[in-house]
Amino acid sequence: MGRYDRSIKIAFDKTSGEILDADEVFDITKDAFQIRKKYHEKNLLLSCCECEQDLMVSGSKYDRLHFKHKPGHGYCILADGKLTPQEHERFTEILKSKESDRHKELKNKIGELLKNVPDVDVDTISIDSTFIIKEDGKRKPDVYCKFQGKELVFEIQLSDLPLSYILSRYEFYKRHGMHLIWILDNFDIHNQGTLERDIKYLTEYENFFKLDEKSNTLRLECEYKFPFLTDDNRILTKWLKKSVSLSELKFDNEVFQAFFYDFGDNKAKAEVLQKQKAEEIKESERKRLEQKKLERAERKANDLVAKIADFRKRKMLIFNAISSEVSEMNNLEIETLNKVLSFKGKITAGKPPLIKWIDEAQQNDVAFLEFILKTKEIELDINTVDDTGKTPLQAIFQNENIHKTLPILSLLQAGYELTENDNLTLSELLGRQEISVTDFHIFKICNNLTDRNLVPNAYHFSKLLFIIESARQNELIAFNFTGNKWISFANNAIQHYSEYWEYIELAFKRFGLWDRLIQLDTKATFQKKVEQFYSNIPKQEYDFDEVFNDLYPELEYTL
Known part of the structure; x- marks a missing residue:
C-alpha cells in the first residue's frame, strides 16, 4: 500500500x-x-x-x-x-485544523458567549463534546445550542472544504431540522475561493458569517450581497458588512439556513422596481417626445398664422400654398393650429370672427374668406349669428363691396345650414331681383347636400339639377318656356343634355312626369326625339353620379 x-x-x-x-x-x-x-x-x-x-x-x-x-x-x-x-x-x-489553537479558540469563544445570549437554552450548549446521533449517521458540531426553540449548529472552518464535506454536513443537519451556521475565519469576499463559493451558492441568501471578536457579546460579522439600481436602471450588486446578534437573524425552516439579509428576495424586489422604473423611463421619454412634438407643432402653427396674416395684409388672391401646407399637417399640428387661432367660440364686439371678416371685407378680401371657409382643418363657428341675429349669409348680402355667389358657395361648402331667416332673405332678394333665379335655386339645392364637398360639382351641374328639380317639384325651375312649356322643357332637356339622359329619364319616370309628357305631346315632338335618341344613343356621362345619388337617394342610380 x-x-x-x-x-x-x-x-x-x-x-x-x-x-x-x-x-x-x-x-x-x-x-x-x-x-x-x-x-x-x-x-x-x-x-x-x-x-x-x-x-x-x-x-x-x-x-x-x-x-x-x-x-x-x-x-x-x-x-x-x-x-x-x-x-x-x-x-x-x-480534521487537523480542528485541533489547531485558532479553531479551539473560536469554538470556545462562541460557546462561552452563547451563555449570555437571551433565548439561548444554556443547558443545551455543547462545545465540540456531543455527537448528534441519528439513524443515518452522527455528526459532532463545533458548537451546538437551542435558541428560541430552534436547534443551531456552528461549524468553524479555517481552510477550504471539499464540496462533499459541505454537502454532507448541510444535508445531515437539514434532514434533522437543525440550522447550520458556517463560521469562516479567513476569507476575502472579493477574491473568493472554493469554500466561499460553495457555501454561498448552497442557499439563495449569500451571507457569510465570522465571529465579531470586537464585541463583548455574541455578535456575528455578516457580509452579504446587496442588489441596487443604478441611475441608468441597471441592477448591480455590492458587498456590505454588518455586525449582528442572533436575534437579528432570520431562520429558513425549509432549507434550515440562518441569514441576516435575503439576497434572493431583495433582488426580486429590485427587479420589480427595475420594471417599474423602466415603465417610468418609457413614460417619461414618451412625454418628452410628445412635448417636443408639441413645441414643434406650436412653432409650425405660429409660423403658419403669421403667414396667413401676411397673405391677408398683402391682399393675396391665391392661398394655395398655405392650403397645401395645412393639408399636410398631422392631427397634433392641426389641433395646435386651432388653439393658436382660437376662432371657435370667439366673439369680438358682439360678432363671431366670420361675420366680422365678412362685414369688413372688400372684394380683394374674398380670397381670404374662401381660404378660411374651404380649409376644413380650421375650426370655425359657421352657423353662429352676431348679437343682432344677423347670419353669415345675410352679412354677405349686406356687404355691398363684395360679389356674392362664390362666398356663399364657399359658406355652403363649409357646412353652413340655411336658417328660416336666410330663406326669407333669399326670397325677398329674389322678389326685388337682387339675386338671380339660378343663384336662388342653386343655393337651396346645395343646402340639401349631405356631402358638402360636392357643392362645386352641384354648381357645375346646376342646369341639369334644375331639370331634375322641375320634375320633382312639378314646376319649372329656372326655365322660362311658354306655350306647351313642359314639352318645350322636355325637348330642350333631351336635346341639350343627351349625354345625361339616363338620369333625366329616370327622374321623369319616378317623379311621374313621363306619363304627363306623353299626354301633353299632342304633336309627338317629344316622342320623336326619344325615338331618335334610342336609334342613335350618344355616349352617356356618369360624372354626375355622386351629386345625383346624394340629392336623390330615392332615385339612386348605380352603374
Whole structure:
C-alpha cells in the first residue's frame, strides 16, 4: 500500500492527546515499530478524528501499516469509499485544523458567549463534546445550542472544504431540522475561493458569517450581497458588512439556513422596481417626445398664422400654398393650429370672427374668406349669428363691396345650414331681383347636400339639377318656356343634355312626369326625339353620379 492509498490519514491518540499522521509514523521504520508494538500491548488507544470511533493498526499483504476502523463500526465518511484521494487529503487537513489553537479558540469563544445570549437554552450548549446521533449517521458540531426553540449548529472552518464535506454536513443537519451556521475565519469576499463559493451558492441568501471578536457579546460579522439600481436602471450588486446578534437573524425552516439579509428576495424586489422604473423611463421619454412634438407643432402653427396674416395684409388672391401646407399637417399640428387661432367660440364686439371678416371685407378680401371657409382643418363657428341675429349669409348680402355667389358657395361648402331667416332673405332678394333665379335655386339645392364637398360639382351641374328639380317639384325651375312649356322643357332637356339622359329619364319616370309628357305631346315632338335618341344613343356621362345619388337617394342610380 502506497502512502497516498491510506483512507484514514490521521488518528487521535487518547493516551497522549496527540494526533498521529499515518504517512509520517508508518513510513519511518523505527516509529512504525514503536506504534505497532504499543498497539499490540494495548498501550495505544486510537480513535477517528472525524467520528471518534475506535481505530486499529492494520497491515497489508505488503506489510504496509495503516489506520483502520474496527469491524462492526458505525458510519464514517472516511470509511464509505466515496472520497477521492484529493478529497481525502483536504478532509485530513480539515480534521487537523480542528485541533489547531485558532479553531479551539473560536469554538470556545462562541460557546462561552452563547451563555449570555437571551433565548439561548444554556443547558443545551455543547462545545465540540456531543455527537448528534441519528439513524443515518452522527455528526459532532463545533458548537451546538437551542435558541428560541430552534436547534443551531456552528461549524468553524479555517481552510477550504471539499464540496462533499459541505454537502454532507448541510444535508445531515437539514434532514434533522437543525440550522447550520458556517463560521469562516479567513476569507476575502472579493477574491473568493472554493469554500466561499460553495457555501454561498448552497442557499439563495449569500451571507457569510465570522465571529465579531470586537464585541463583548455574541455578535456575528455578516457580509452579504446587496442588489441596487443604478441611475441608468441597471441592477448591480455590492458587498456590505454588518455586525449582528442572533436575534437579528432570520431562520429558513425549509432549507434550515440562518441569514441576516435575503439576497434572493431583495433582488426580486429590485427587479420589480427595475420594471417599474423602466415603465417610468418609457413614460417619461414618451412625454418628452410628445412635448417636443408639441413645441414643434406650436412653432409650425405660429409660423403658419403669421403667414396667413401676411397673405391677408398683402391682399393675396391665391392661398394655395398655405392650403397645401395645412393639408399636410398631422392631427397634433392641426389641433395646435386651432388653439393658436382660437376662432371657435370667439366673439369680438358682439360678432363671431366670420361675420366680422365678412362685414369688413372688400372684394380683394374674398380670397381670404374662401381660404378660411374651404380649409376644413380650421375650426370655425359657421352657423353662429352676431348679437343682432344677423347670419353669415345675410352679412354677405349686406356687404355691398363684395360679389356674392362664390362666398356663399364657399359658406355652403363649409357646412353652413340655411336658417328660416336666410330663406326669407333669399326670397325677398329674389322678389326685388337682387339675386338671380339660378343663384336662388342653386343655393337651396346645395343646402340639401349631405356631402358638402360636392357643392362645386352641384354648381357645375346646376342646369341639369334644375331639370331634375322641375320634375320633382312639378314646376319649372329656372326655365322660362311658354306655350306647351313642359314639352318645350322636355325637348330642350333631351336635346341639350343627351349625354345625361339616363338620369333625366329616370327622374321623369319616378317623379311621374313621363306619363304627363306623353299626354301633353299632342304633336309627338317629344316622342320623336326619344325615338331618335334610342336609334342613335350618344355616349352617356356618369360624372354626375355622386351629386345625383346624394340629392336623390330615392332615385339612386348605380352603374
